[in-house]
Every structure is written in structure tokens, then in C-alpha cells.
Amino acid sequence: MKDLAQTLELTDFPGAPGLRPDLSFVIPAFNEAGNITQTIRQVCAEATRLVPSFEVIVVDDGSSDGTWAEASALANALPLRVLRLSRNFGKEQAIMAGLQAAEGAAVVILDADLQEPLTHLETMLRHRADGYEMVYAVRAHRDDESPAKRLFTKAFYRLLNMGAETPIPADARDFRLMDRKVVDALCALPERNRFMKGLYGWVGFRTKAVPIALQPRHSGRSKFGFRGLLKLGLTGLTSFTAxxxxxxxxxxxxxxxxxxxxxxxxxxxxxxxxxxxxxxxxxxxxxxxxxxxxxxxxxxxxxxxxxxxxxxxxxxxxxxxxxxxxxxxxxx
CATH class of the missing domain: 1.10.287 (Helix Hairpins)
Known part of the structure; x- marks a missing residue:
């Protein structure tokens, strides 16, 4: 797949300009210069195999490294749009920027580190063909995390679901396939403090979980430290439960x-x-x-x-x- 991805050219992607693509990929990225090129090429290679037309939207969330330059260098050769936010607004807002820019009949959200194997995309598309409007990945296990983080995560989601209007899966990932009607519903929500995992559950629709095992990062490390997780946790608690x-x-x-x-x-x-x-x-x-x-x-x-x-x-x-x-x- 790597050789194919490196030789892809714009002429390899069917679909007339101006028409709605079958699939949009939204990739939020923060300081992912070491991953973003490989991620974009692998996504394009897999999408070419699975759908007639597609687009890739990379949202540079105020990176201080070469993420913008690395992604922009591919814009002339691939069906790619790169958005650079004026500063770091956080992953939740970067996802919303990508969703509001996406034009596809369905939208896939995935991380720039590509820890979720793209091979699961074909399974997600089959579930969508069966009538599911949102198909999301869940962690098959948390063996790669420290005991303290596993305990904190379990306690947080238990507290969150105590008073939430809709259940929020504890092991759900941002990697998900959503029908256009789901994306439109999310974009229509007026709130600014966004906890996306809660909003995915709140909008409803027919959903299906796909268990996955995460792969090691190709480069760099996670940008979500304890402070970031704590801030996101407070947003989730105050947004979805009283x-x-x-x-x-x-x-x-x-x-x-x-x-x-x-x-x-x-x-x-x-x-x-x-x-x-x-x-x-x-x-x-x-x-x-x-x-x-x-x-x-x-x-x-x-x-x-x-x-x-x-x-x-x-x-x-x-x-x-x-x-x-x-x-x-x-x-x-």
C-alpha cells in the first residue's frame, strides 16, 4: 500500500469537480509533521480502493512544527484541503472545523497518528450499507495504558453516565463513519463548549460499534496529557450531566x-x-x-x-x- 500511496496522482481520483464526493475524511492534526504525510497518502490509497470519489480535509490546529507545510505540499497532487486554524483551539473544535468544511455524502473522522488501522474502514462502509448511520470504533482493550489512566477513565465515564441523558460508551474512539444527516445534525448544534463523544450519542441515529486494537504511533507521542484530559473531562461533566x-x-x-x-x-x-x-x-x-x-x-x-x-x-x-x-x- 505504501508504494501505491507514493505514486498516486490527481488523475487517479475519479469524480467531476463540483460534485459531492462519496466520502470526506476529516483529520485534526496538532504538531503531527512526522505523521501527516504518510497518513494522507495511506488514506488516499485506501479511499481509492473503496469509493468512487472522496476528499481529505486536514485541520492544522495551530501547530508549531511543519504540519501545515507537510500537508500543503500534497494539496496539488491529491484531493486534499488543508485548513490552518489561527491558534490551538483543541481537538474538539478542530473536528468541528473539519465537519463544517466536509462536503461528502458520508464523513470519516480519524486521528493523524493513524493508530486506528484503516483496514476497518471497509467494515464500517459495509455497516453503513446495512442501514447504520454512524459506525464508530471502540478500543478492544486498554492493555497499553497505565493502571492509573485505566482507573481514571473508568471512573470518569461512570460518573458521566450517572446523569447523562444518553449513554456514552467508555471505550469509544473519534474514528467513526457518519452519514451526511448525522454531520448536519452535529453542525446545527449551537453550543461552543463541545464534548464530541457526548454529542455523538446525543444526536442519536442508528449506531454500530466496531472493536479495534490500536497500533503504535509512527512518530511522536500523544498530545493529550493529564491536564488536557482533565480539562476535557470537566467539559464533558458540565455539558452532559447536572x-x-x-x-x-x-x-x-x-x-x-x-x-x-x-x-x-x-x-x-x-x-x-x-x-x-x-x-x-x-x-x-x-x-x-x-x-x-x-x-x-x-x-x-x-x-x-x-x-x-x-x-x-x-x-x-x-x-x-x-x-x-x-x-x-x-x-x-
Whole structure:
């Protein structure tokens, strides 16, 4: 496949200009200069074998390496569009930029590191032919992850699904095939704080999971560290469930009830045994406990309020600085 991908030319791709392609590939990329060329060529080779016409959309999410240059160098020889965002807006927004630019009858999202084997694309297309409107990859196992990350992921999705309107699969990947109606539904959503795995489930449609085993990265390492995962996790929790607010409502009611019971017990004890000299330790502990509970609950309220503030401002989720396509023009 590698030799075929290296010899592909523009004339190898059927389909008249201006017509809707059968398949669009959306590839978000952040500092993937070592992977992007090989990924684009392999995608084009596999797509040529499977569908009559297609397009590839690479979204450079504010990379600081040569990702834009590497991808743009292929734009004149392949059915390729490269979007460069004005800065790093995050993977979720880069995916949306690609979805809103995609014109295909169906859209495939895949990572630039190509850890998900493209051989599963044929299986996804068969499921779509059977009537499924969204076919997504799920991890067959997590043996390549540390025990701490596996535990964190399991706990996060369990908390998320406790109050979510629709179940969100814990092992789902961004690698998925979506019908045009699914893409249009996602693009019509007005929210700016996007947790894509939750939105995929929220829009519904007939879905099918395909188990896959991830391959090692060809170059570089994952751009999602603990801080990025934590930020994405907070977005998911505040976007798809209100259970943290309900939990602290319950905590407040419990503390208030315990205070009432404690007050009644003190009154009865005083009437029976007389007045005791109160100790300062119990007062300090009570004040510290209540103060901590209040600050924590205010912080949770602040997270939800921050999401509301972002939505009210109405700023776009991303800004496209440049676009390069097969016609060799650069569009601001």
C-alpha cells in the first residue's frame, strides 16, 4: 500500500469537480509533521480502493512544527484541503472545523497518528450499507495504558453516565463513519463548549460499534496529557450531566439535617445534665467542615457558570486563518 500511496496522482481520483464526493475524511492534526504525510497518502490509497470519489480535509490546529507545510505540499497532487486554524483551539473544535468544511455524502473522522488501522474502514462502509448511520470504533482493550489512566477513565465515564441523558460508551474512539444527516445534525448544534463523544450519542441515529486494537504511533507521542484530559473531562461533566449540582444539594441537606439533630441533642443534654464548658475543637472542626463544603459547592457552581458565560459571549469555537486546496490557491 505504501508504494501505491507514493505514486498516486490527481488523475487517479475519479469524480467531476463540483460534485459531492462519496466520502470526506476529516483529520485534526496538532504538531503531527512526522505523521501527516504518510497518513494522507495511506488514506488516499485506501479511499481509492473503496469509493468512487472522496476528499481529505486536514485541520492544522495551530501547530508549531511543519504540519501545515507537510500537508500543503500534497494539496496539488491529491484531493486534499488543508485548513490552518489561527491558534490551538483543541481537538474538539478542530473536528468541528473539519465537519463544517466536509462536503461528502458520508464523513470519516480519524486521528493523524493513524493508530486506528484503516483496514476497518471497509467494515464500517459495509455497516453503513446495512442501514447504520454512524459506525464508530471502540478500543478492544486498554492493555497499553497505565493502571492509573485505566482507573481514571473508568471512573470518569461512570460518573458521566450517572446523569447523562444518553449513554456514552467508555471505550469509544473519534474514528467513526457518519452519514451526511448525522454531520448536519452535529453542525446545527449551537453550543461552543463541545464534548464530541457526548454529542455523538446525543444526536442519536442508528449506531454500530466496531472493536479495534490500536497500533503504535509512527512518530511522536500523544498530545493529550493529564491536564488536557482533565480539562476535557470537566467539559464533558458540565455539558452532559447536572449530577454534581444535585450531589451538593444533597450534601447541604445532609449537613443541615445533622446540624438540627446535633442542636436538639445539645439542648436535651443541657436540660438533663446541666451546662458544660464547650470545647474549641468541635467549633473549629464544624466551621472548617462547613467552610470547605461551601467553597467546594461554590467552585462547582462556578464551573457551570463559566460554561454559561462562554455560551452567552457567542464567540466562534475556532477561526480559520488559511485554507489550501487542490487548485493551488490560498484563501484567507
Amino acid at each position: 449530577w454534581p449540582l444535585r450531589v451538593w444539594t444533597g450534601v447541604g441537606m445532609t449537613v443541615a439535617l445533622a446540624s438540627i439533630v446535633f442542636g436538639i441533642w445539645i439542648a436535651i443534654r443541657t436540660m438533663v445534665f446541666g451546662i458544660e464548658v464547650p470545647g474549641w475543637a468541635s467549633v473549629v472542626v464544624a466551621v472548617s467542615l462547613l467552610g470547605g463544603v461551601q467553597l467546594l459547592s461554590v467552585g462547582i457552581l462556578g464551573e457551570y457558570l463559566a460554561r454559561v458565560f462562554t455560551e452567552v459571549k457567542g464567540r466562534p469555537g475556532y477561526i480559520v486563518a488559511e485554507e489550501r486546496r487542490a487548485s493551488s490557491d490560498i484563501r484567507p
